[in-house]
Amino acid sequence: MTEPLDTGPLDVPKLQRRLADFAAARDWQPYHTPKNLVAALSVEASELVEIFQWLTPEESTRVMDDPGTAHRVTDEVADVLAYLLQLCEVLGVDPLAALDAKIDRNERRFPAP
Amino acid sequence: MTEPLDTGPLDVPKLQRRLADFAAARDWQPYHTPKNLVAALSVEASELVEIFQWLTPEESTRVMDDPGTAHRVTDEVADVLAYLLQLCEVLGVDPLAALDAKIDRNERRFPAP
Amino acid sequence: MTEPLDTGPLDVPKLQRRLADFAAARDWQPYHTPKNLVAALSVEASELVEIFQWLTPEESTRVMDDPGTAHRVTDEVADVLAYLLQLCEVLGVDPLAALDAKIDRNERRFPAP
Amino acid sequence: MTEPLDTGPLDVPKLQRRLADFAAARDWQPYHTPKNLVAALSVEASELVEIFQWLTPEESTRVMDDPGTAHRVTDEVADVLAYLLQLCEVLGVDPLAALDAKIDRNERRFPAP
Numbered sequence: 001m002t003e004p005l006d007t008g009p010l011d012v013p014k015l016q017r018r019l020a021d022f023a024a025a026r027d028w029q030p031y032h033t034p035k036n037l038v039a040a041l042s043v044e045a046s047e048l049v050e051i052f053q054w055l056t057p058e059e060s061t062r063v064m065d066d067p068g069t070a071h072r073v074t075d076e077v078a079d080v081l082a083y084l085l086q087l088c089e090v091l092g093v094d095p096l097a098a099l100d101a102k103i104d105r106n107e108r109r110f111p112a113p
Numbered sequence: 114m115t116e117p118l119d120t121g122p123l124d125v126p127k128l129q130r131r132l133a134d135f136a137a138a139r140d141w142q143p144y145h146t147p148k149n150l151v152a153a154l155s156v157e158a159s160e161l162v163e164i165f166q167w168l169t170p171e172e173s174t175r176v177m178d179d180p181g182t183a184h185r186v187t188d189e190v191a192d193v194l195a196y197l198l199q200l201c202e203v204l205g206v207d208p209l210a211a212l213d214a215k216i217d218r219n220e221r222r223f224p225a226p
Numbered sequence: 227m228t229e230p231l232d233t234g235p236l237d238v239p240k241l242q243r244r245l246a247d248f249a250a251a252r253d254w255q256p257y258h259t260p261k262n263l264v265a266a267l268s269v270e271a272s273e274l275v276e277i278f279q280w281l282t283p284e285e286s287t288r289v290m291d292d293p294g295t296a297h298r299v300t301d302e303v304a305d306v307l308a309y310l311l312q313l314c315e316v317l318g319v320d321p322l323a324a325l326d327a328k329i330d331r332n333e334r335r336f337p338a339p
Numbered sequence: 340m341t342e343p344l345d346t347g348p349l350d351v352p353k354l355q356r357r358l359a360d361f362a363a364a365r366d367w368q369p370y371h372t373p374k375n376l377v378a379a380l381s382v383e384a385s386e387l388v389e390i391f392q393w394l395t396p397e398e399s400t401r402v403m404d405d406p407g408t409a410h411r412v413t414d415e416v417a418d419v420l421a422y423l424l425q426l427c428e429v430l431g432v433d434p435l436a437a438l439d440a441k442i443d444r445n446e447r448r449f450p451a452p
Contacts, residue, residue, distance in 0.1 A: 010209040011124065018216050025225035031280045035165040035173035039279040039378060041193070042158040042385075046272030048200075049155050052148040053265040054257045057395065060148035064204055074206050078215035080154070080197055081208050084190065087161075091177055093187050095194050096123040102191035103131050112138035144393045152265060152392040159268075159385030166378040167370045170282065236435040237350065244442050251451035261391040261399035267419070268384040274426075275381050278374040286374035290430055300432050303423065304441035306380070307434050310419055313387075317403055319413050321420050322349040328417035329357050338364035 012096060016085050023086070034090055041083035048076045125209060129198050136199070147203055154196035161189045238322060242311050249312070260316055267309035274302040351435060355424050362425070373429055380422035387415040 008014075023029055051073060052060050064070040088095045121127075136142055164186060165173050177183040201208045234240075249255055277299060278286050290296040314321045347353075362368055390412060391399050403409040427434045 010213055012209070015209060015212050015216075018213075022216060022219065022225075026223060033170045033173050034176060035168055035170055036279055038158070038161045038165050039275055042155065042162050042381060043272045043276045043279060045151070045155040045158040045193075046269045046381075048151045049265055050269045052151050053262055053269060055148055057146045057148055060146050061203075063147060064206075073204065074211045075215060077197065077201060077206055077208055078211040080158075080193075081212045082215065084193055084197070085212075088190060090174075091186065093177075093190050095190055096125070096128060098187045098191040099128050099194045099198075100123055100131075102188060102195065103128075103135060106135065110139060112135075149392055152388055155268060155272075156385045156389045156392060159382045162378055163382045166375055166382060236439055238435070241435060241438050241442075244439075248442060248445065248451075252449060259396045259399050260402060261394055261396055264384070264387045264391050268381065268388050271377070271381040271384040271419075274377045278377050281374055283372045283374055286372050287429075289373060290432075299430065300437045301441060303427060303432055303434055304437040306384075306419075306423055307438045308441065310416065310423070311438075314416060316400075317412065319403075319416055321416055322351070322354060324413045324417040325354050325420045325424075326349055326357075328414060328421065329354075329361060332361065336365060338361075 012085065015081075016089050019082060019086050020089060032086060032090060034087060037083055037087040037090065041080060041087060044076060044079040044083055048073070048080065051076070125198065128194075129202050132195060132199050133202060145199060145203060147200060150196055150200040150203065154193060154200060157189060157192040157196055161186070161193065164189070238311065241307075242315050245308060245312050246315060258312060258316060260313060263309055263313040263316065267306060267313060270302060270305040270309055274299070274306065277302070351424065354420075355428050358421060358425050359428060371425060371429060373426060376422055376426040376429065380419060380426060383415060383418040383422055387412070387419065390415070 023032060051063065051069065055063070063073055084095065087093075136145060164176065164182065168176070176186055197208065200206075249258060277289065277295065281289070289299055310321065313319075362371060390402065390408065394402070402412055423434065426432075
């Protein structure tokens with residue numbers, strides 16, 4: 001019997017499960033030390049920067065107008081998120097709670113005028 | 114009358130709303146071009162790398178044992194996610210759907226043995 | 227009459243001149259703002275990281291044993307240096323003097339045992 | 340008898356010797372694997388990006404007008420060069436020859452109009 005297809009809405013734990021299954025099926029876990037995952041995360045973030053490095057600020061606001069560039073941007077966003085979620089998984093960090101708490105702290109640190 | 118407190122579970126759209134409100138209240142949107150946001154994202158990813166740069170692979174698996182380092186790691190994870198979500202917001206990219214589609218492509222590209 | 231070939235030893239000012247001539251001949255100077263050059267520098271540094279991201283510390287010490295990888299490493303080193311020298315040129319910074327002064331400061335900051 | 344002061348012009352091999360002596364005197368060589376040095380290099384490159392991340396292209400051309408920012412930029416340039424030269428030392432790469440050969444290749448790859 002196969003597992004029924006999960007047709008509910010996408011969320012972070014579901015994606016983390018898919019990523020963990022994907023890595024396990026290929027025996028990639030030994031490579032996924034926190035040190036290696038942060039390196040891979042920074043490399044993917046730089047691949048996003050590479051798309052924008054010679055653009056003016058105005059040109060950068062229009063990157064999604066070209067379908068090829070839009071696809072490349074979306075692909076790199078996915079890669080950054082993939083490594084961030086895998087890092088959080090191996091470290092036991094809840095990324096949404098971490099960000100929520102950080103916004104709380106920033107609201108105290110930079111009071112709105 | 115004030116808005117009732119949202120006590121539902123955290124999710125990505127809710128965090129994107131908090132981030133957008135935070136930036137708008139401080140007039141920071143003019144700085145938030147896609148080009149600047151990807152630069153900030155890569156800087157935050159490097160601040161994560163900095164925590165791990167001199168550690169052995171084994172030491173890197175134990176970073177959460179020290180409360181001070183654990184806090185620093187969690188804080189940088191939040192910063193990376195903050196800029197990634199703000200980038201997605203200004204570009205109109207759905208990060209969870211992007212990652213889900215990318216895992217689909219990777220399953221075809223790297224078939225499990 | 228063509229310029230006589232410069233057969234003296236390589237040095238930083240000579241390479242900066244070659245880089246400036248190269249960019250000028252292709253009308254690339256408008257792209258070479260300090261902001262863009264530091265982005266390009268960080269992208270090239272990440273391309274070096276990419277070569278090493280999944281290697282163990284021991285494997286990383288042997289990257290030059292494989293001719294293909296050795297060529298890739300040497301090529302990325304050249305790219306990092308190219309953007310660093312072009313950045314220094316547009317900012318009027320002398321990179322060797324900057325490093326010499328920094329080592330002086332570090333000797334005071336981290337006294338040898 | 341102490342070594343006579345070297346008062347000749349600064350060059351890359353001299354700086355590499357100072358950096359190697361500095362690291363050896365503090366027993367830092369075990370940390371200086373190629374993998375760690377490229378991570379440190381990319382972190383320092385990002386610290387340069389951080390200075391420029393919210394600036395317009397025009398503002399970025401004027402960073403050296405403010406003495407505090409000029410000092411910070413010069414300091415980060417020194418850090419990038421320090422890790423690049425240490426990486427080249429442990430890998431046996433000659434950075435100036437690598438760049439010279441790269442410019443030769445680029446002249447064939449991107450012929451001037």
